[in-house]
Amino acid sequence: MAVVTRLTWSEEKSLEKMLGNVSLRLLYKSSVHESDIHSMNEKCTHQRPTVTIIYNDVTAMKTAVLETETKINSERLVCYSSGQEVFSVHPGESSFSMNDSLRSTLCIHFRSGSKYSECEVFHVEGIGDDINYISKITGATKHRNSLLVELRTYKPCVDFVSEIRILLLGPVGSGKSSFINSVKSVFQGRLTRQATVGSDVTSITEQYRIYPIKDGRHGKYLPFRLCDSMGLHEKEGVGLCMDDIPYILKGCMPDRYQLNPSRPITPNHPNFIASPSLKDRIHCVAYVLDINSINDLSSKMVAKFQQIQKEVLSYDTACVLLLTKATNCGEIFQGNFSNMDKPMTSQSQIMDASKMLNVPIYNTFVVENYTSEWELDPVKDTQILFVLRQMLRVAEDFFEDLP
Numbered sequence: 001m002a003v004v005t006r007l008t009w010s011e012e013k014s015l016e017k018m019l020g021n022v023s024l025r026l027l028y029k030s031s032v033h034e035s036d037i038h039s040m041n042e043k044c045t046h047q048r049p050t051v052t053i054i055y056n057d058v059t060a061m062k063t064a065v066l067e068t069e070t071k072i073n074s075e076r077l078v079c080y081s082s083g084q085e086v087f088s089v090h091p092g093e094s095s096f097s098m099n100d101s102l103r104s105t106l107c108i109h110f111r112s113g114s115k116y117s118e119c120e121v122f123h124v125e126g127i128g129d130d131i132n133y134i135s136k137i138t139g140a141t142k143h144r145n146s147l148l149v150e151l152r153t154y155k156p157c158v159d160f161v162s163e164i165r166i167l168l169l170g171p172v173g174s175g176k177s178s179f180i181n182s183v184k185s186v187f188q189g190r191l192t193r194q195a196t197v198g199s200d201v202t203s204i205t206e207q208y209r210i211y212p213i214k215d216g217r218h219g220k221y222l223p224f225r226l227c228d229s230m231g232l233h234e235k236e237g238v239g240l241c242m243d244d245i246p247y248i249l250k251g252c253m254p255d256r257y258q259l260n261p262s263r264p265i266t267p268n269h270p271n272f273i274a275s276p277s278l279k280d281r282i283h284c285v286a287y288v289l290d291i292n293s294i295n296d297l298s299s300k301m302v303a304k305f306q307q308i309q310k311e312v313l314s315y316d317t318a319c320v321l322l323l324t325k326a327t328n329c330g331e332i333f334q335g336n337f338s339n340m341d342k343p344m345t346s347q348s349q350i351m352d353a354s355k356m357l358n359v360p361i362y363n364t365f366v367v368e369n370y371t372s373e374w375e376l377d378p379v380k381d382t383q384i385l386f387v388l389r390q391m392l393r394v395a396e397d398f399f400e401d402l403p
């Protein structure tokens with residue numbers, strides 16, 4: 001008969017998600033297999049990394065410990081971290097111990113040698129041979145959580161603007177709508193695909209959209225909005241109409257306006273916002289480009305960008321450059337999240353894009369949007385939130401410079 005875990009389905013899924021979308025395979029269960037170290041060792045040898053879960057029925061407590069460095073020490077399985085013994089299980093006595101630091105991190109108050117009612121050991125599949133995996137995931141999760149706290153409590157620095165508007169502008173298929181979906185997903189805690197995404201020679205996005213960002217499913221709306229537009233195309237009469245751009249920047253274009261590539265909005269349109277306030281206008285423009293197609297941009301497209309930039313500058317609007325589809329984002333950041341605050345000068349593609357569009361390298365960011373995934377990934381979440389935070393900071397600089 002198959003040995004099954006005492007974890008509920010949702011507990012197992014949350015644990016898998018927390019460890020970076022791995023899968024868990026049950027190797028050892030104390031109530032089914034023999035309760036001694038040799039039986040445990042036999043089932044778990046060569047199966048690292050593993051997760052050990054102990055259950056205590058008296059307190060209904062479940063504690064999971066991910067083992068990075070384990071040794072069999074007399075009758076105990078001992079987990080070490082930086083050479084220090086942090087956790088141990090004594091299967092023969094059905095007891096466990098942990099050091100003070102782990103106890104305080106987990107907020108539990110058991111004495112050394114406390115009894116458990118069940119102990120399960122799982123093999124963690126999906127980590128591969130990456131020895132830095134655990135530190136990368138835990139580092140990214142910590143950083144993601146602190147960015148989430150910062151953005152959840154974010155307030156624009158000036159009283160007269162209640163929310164910051166960021167407009168995404170870029171060629172057809174560059175990943176504008178996917179970035180919006182990615183940001184929404186991180187705040188929702190699950191993948192959402194509200195903005196329509198796809199690939200075609202002409203733009204998939206045909207309406208001007210002003211997307212609010214909600215904090216969690218039933219949470220409040222956050223004080224920033226992401227504005228999605230039709231993609232730019234090198235041909236005239238295809239893609240976003242250039243004459244629409246000043247109206248968008250000024251805040252005259254209503255949400256859900258049906259864009260027409262050959263006819264711009266006019267003040268006669270029934271929903272035209274004739275007297276937009278500072279709150280309605282765009283505070284930061286993000287030029288969105290696919291990092292892999294920078295060298296393929298036609299001179300006509302570059303000329304369109306230059307024209308747009310003049311317009312953006314004439315409205316004193318802040319701008320950043322967002323390079324999408326960067327599959328090596330993890331390598332760019334080298335697992336070291338402090339790198340993200342520094343200009344990424346070593347990346348020649350990024351330098352080229354920054355020069356071509358004349359956006360300073362410190363306002364040029366790379367991201368890998370969520371596309372076909374099923375689950376969120378803390379490393380991706382961190383990059384997405386980092387980019388959003390920088391956009392807000394650039395927008396704030398715009399306010400500081402207002403007369």
Ligand SMILES: Nc1nc2c(ncn2[C@@H]2O[C@H](COP(=O)(O)OP(=O)(O)OP(=O)(O)O)[C@@H](O)[C@H]2O)c(=O)[nH]1
Nearest residue numbers: 173174175176177178197198203204205231325369
């Ligand atoms: N691999 C990868 N694919 C991406 C990324 N961002 C977007 N895509 C894919 O690129 C295609 C276009 O993405 P969209 O988000 O629709 O692009 P868009 O800029 O909104 O396009 P239009 O609305 O047509 O102008 C889709 O197939 C996406 O799945 C990314 O970061 N990495």
Ligand SMILES: [Mg+2]
Nearest residue numbers: 176177204205
């Ligand atoms: Mg789109």
